[in-house]
Amino acid sequence: QLELAVILWQAHSATQPPDRMILIVADEGTINFDFASVPTDELPALALYIEGENNVWSSLSGTLTSQVAATTQTCGLPLPPYAKSGACNIATFDEEGSIVFEPFSFDALNKRLNLAIPRQTLHGLWMAITEVQSVPITGNRMIPALMGPRLMSLAPGLIRGR
Numbered sequence: 001q002l003e004l005a006v007i008l009w010q011a012h013s014a015t016q017p018p019d020r021m022i023l024i025v026a027d028e029g030t031i032n033f034d035f036a037s038v039p040t041d042e043l044p045a046l047a048l049y050i051e052g053e054n055n056v057w058s059s060l061s062g063t064l065t066s067q068v069a070a071t072t073q074t075c076g077l078p079l080p081p082y083a084k085s086g087a088c089n090i091a092t093f094d095e096e097g098s099i100v101f102e103p104f105s106f107d108a109l110n111k112r113l114n115l116a117i118p119r120q121t122l123h124g125l126w127m128a129i130t131e132v133q134s135v136p137i138t139g140n141r142m143i144p145a146l147m148g149p150r151l152m153s154l155a156p157g158l159i160r161g162r
Helices: 145-152 157-159
Strands: 005-010 021-028 029-032 048-053 055-074 083-102 113-130
Touching: 005 055, 005 113, 021 055, 048 083, 055 113
Parallel strands: none
Antiparallel strands: 005 021, 021 048, 029 055, 048 055, 055 083, 083 113
16 A cells, blocks of 8 residues: 655746646655565556646656654644544655656657655654544545535436336
8 A cells, every 4th residue: 555645836927827737646765766676566666757637647757755754743634535544744854866757648659757855854744543444435525515416407208207
C-alpha cells in the first residue's frame, strides 16, 4: 500500500491556478517509479506531471527518497470515512529524487521529460491512520443526487408504471 502523497506546484500568481503541478503517490523511504522493476506483490510509486490545462505526463522511471517526521503540532482535519482511529499532525517532508515522465498521448511515443527534485524540506499534513473500518455503500453514495430526476426523464414509463 502506498502511504505518501506529495503535491508540488509552481504558479506565477496567487490568484491563478498553478502553471505546473506534480502529484506523487509513494511510500516513505527510497521508491522506484519503474513498474517493471517492482515485485508483483508491491504497488509501484506513481507520479503525474501537469503543465497547463491539457498537458499531462505519467511517470515512467526514476527514484524518490522521502523521509517524514511528524511534529507534536496537531491539525484539526477530520479523519477520512475509512479511518476508525488516527491522528493528524503537522510534519516535515524531506524529498529528493529524479523522475522520467512520458506524455498521455499516442502522438508522442518517444517523447520524455526528466524532472529533478533537489533535496528540500517541506511542511505539510501527516494523517496517521491507526485502525481502519469498512465504509458501507449506501444508495446516496452510489447515485448522485441528480441521477433520479435524470432517470425519470429518460424512462418515464418504466418508473411511473410501478
